[in-house]
Amino acid sequence: MFRLLLTSLFLTATLHAAAVEAESAPPGNADAVPIAKIPDVPPAEAGQFDRAFRRGADFLLKSQNKDGSWGDHRVIGTWNILCPYPDGPLTFKTASTALCIAGLNASPLRNEPAVQQAMTRAEDYLIRTMPHLKRGDALCIYNTWAHTYVLDAMSMRAAALDRNSPRYRELMGCARFQVDRLNELASAKGGWGYLTYTGYSRRPAAEPTSFLTGTVLISSWMAGRTFNLSLDGKVFRRALKFLKSQRTPAGTYVYSLGHAFYPGRPINRHTGSLARTPACDYALRLWEPEAVSLRQLIDGLDRLWSRRGWLTMALHKPTPHESFAQNSGYFFYYGYYYSGMCLDMLPPNKVKRHASLLANDILTRQGDDGSWWDYPLYNYHKFYGTGYALYALSRAWDKLYGTPTGPLTTPKSTQP
Numbered sequence: 001m002f003r004l005l006l007t008s009l010f011l012t013a014t015l016h017a018a019a020v021e022a023e024s025a026p027p028g029n030a031d032a033v034p035i036a037k038i039p040d041v042p043p044a045e046a047g048q049f050d051r052a053f054r055r056g057a058d059f060l061l062k063s064q065n066k067d068g069s070w071g072d073h074r075v076i077g078t079w080n081i082l083c084p085y086p087d088g089p090l091t092f093k094t095a096s097t098a099l100c101i102a103g104l105n106a107s108p109l110r111n112e113p114a115v116q117q118a119m120t121r122a123e124d125y126l127i128r129t130m131p132h133l134k135r136g137d138a139l140c141i142y143n144t145w146a147h148t149y150v151l152d153a154m155s156m157r158a159a160a161l162d163r164n165s166p167r168y169r170e171l172m173g174c175a176r177f178q179v180d181r182l183n184e185l186a187s188a189k190g191g192w193g194y195l196t197y198t199g200y201s202r203r204p205a206a207e208p209t210s211f212l213t214g215t216v217l218i219s220s221w222m223a224g225r226t227f228n229l230s231l232d233g234k235v236f237r238r239a240l241k242f243l244k245s246q247r248t249p250a251g252t253y254v255y256s257l258g259h260a261f262y263p264g265r266p267i268n269r270h271t272g273s274l275a276r277t278p279a280c281d282y283a284l285r286l287w288e289p290e291a292v293s294l295r296q297l298i299d300g301l302d303r304l305w306s307r308r309g310w311l312t313m314a315l316h317k318p319t320p321h322e323s324f325a326q327n328s329g330y331f332f333y334y335g336y337y338y339s340g341m342c343l344d345m346l347p348p349n350k351v352k353r354h355a356s357l358l359a360n361d362i363l364t365r366q367g368d369d370g371s372w373w374d375y376p377l378y379n380y381h382k383f384y385g386t387g388y389a390l391y392a393l394s395r396a397w398d399k400l401y402g403t404p405t406g407p408l409t410t411p412k413s414t415q416p
Contacts, residue, residue: 028293031251055370068121103390273336329375340395
């Protein structure tokens with residue numbers, strides 16, 4: 001009798017817990033590995049945001065180069081990654097400059113005359129410079145990063161302009177060039193990568209990575225919305241197919257095509273995929289919402305907040321993948337940049353939690369000079385890091401203190 005009563009109570013509690021979970025979790029597919037969620041945190045006060053924005057913007061304004069760019073190739077520290085001259089440094093500088101534009105443009109300070117002037121100078125620099133950017137060498141295709149982030153910056157800046165204005169047409173011309181170059185740089189294996197190990201060819205035989213492919217697909221979606229530009233249909237379809245193939249049933253994204261054969265390696269498990277997952281989930285939901293459910297997108301964010309210690313252990317370490325779970329320092333603000341974008345897809349009853357957790361992580365890591373950085377990259381790290389962080393923090397501020405908006409709706413792909 002006692003055993004029967006105990007079994008009955010256990011079943012009742014289990015059914016009640018399942019019902020509560022069903023009520024609180026968004027509908028849709030779920031990943032195989034459960035998520036340990038941390039409690040909600042109170043949102044940071046508006047004054048904390050104001051001070052962080054001011055210090056971050058001031059850092060960028062006082063450190064902008066005369067030609068409108070940010071960063072240079074001075075060696076900071078004792079170790080730096082491979083960077084073939086001259087297009088490697090130019091890639092880092094143009095990508096960092098584009099991210100600074102993205103961060104300033106998203107911030108509440110974007111309408112200040114000094115900020116507007118800085119962004120215009122940076123745009124002019126990119127318009128002049130990007131036609132001269134080439135692939136670094138047979139191994140390095142770093143310039144893909146520059147083309148995709150310049151496409152982000154052009155799309156973000158032009159979104160508020162009159163479609164008939166001369167400036168809109170200038171930015172659109174720059175954006176069109178980036179789309180053409182991204183079509184050319186797509187890997188023969190599908191998607192995009194930044195290193196090729198199998199010889200030199202006009203179309204790179206690069207090892208495509210999940211995160212760079214997701215990054216380019218997000219940039220192309222922005223370009224389609226702002227300029228009605230699109231990738232080549234074949235390139236797009238192969239990239240989307242590749243990205244979907246990199247997602248595991250556990251909800252992670254393996255690092256690259258070759259890693260698909262080793263999903264159990266640390267970098268391909270949740271602790272190594274934390275920063276990639278928001279970007280790749282967001283890209284798939286933009287183009288094919290049925291590929292990743294809202295519940296899976298939210299679970300990916302919850303994993304980042306609850307297990308971010310794996311990323312923070314890699315902060316400021318100079319060697320790629322030297323930290324636990326093969327994480328690199330440069331994963332950190334990349335993950336938060338795209339987590340900020342994910343906030344646009346969340347329902348009203350979820351957005352405050354995630355915006356607060358995102359903001360708290362960034363506010364506590366601002367440096368004494370007003371910058372943010374995660375990895376020592378010559379003298380570009382504080383500029384790309386501050387651009388990433390300002391953008392993500394601005395998206396959180398929008399959700400907590402800005403004008404309320406509904407969740408982002410994603411129409412069907414306009415790609416051929």
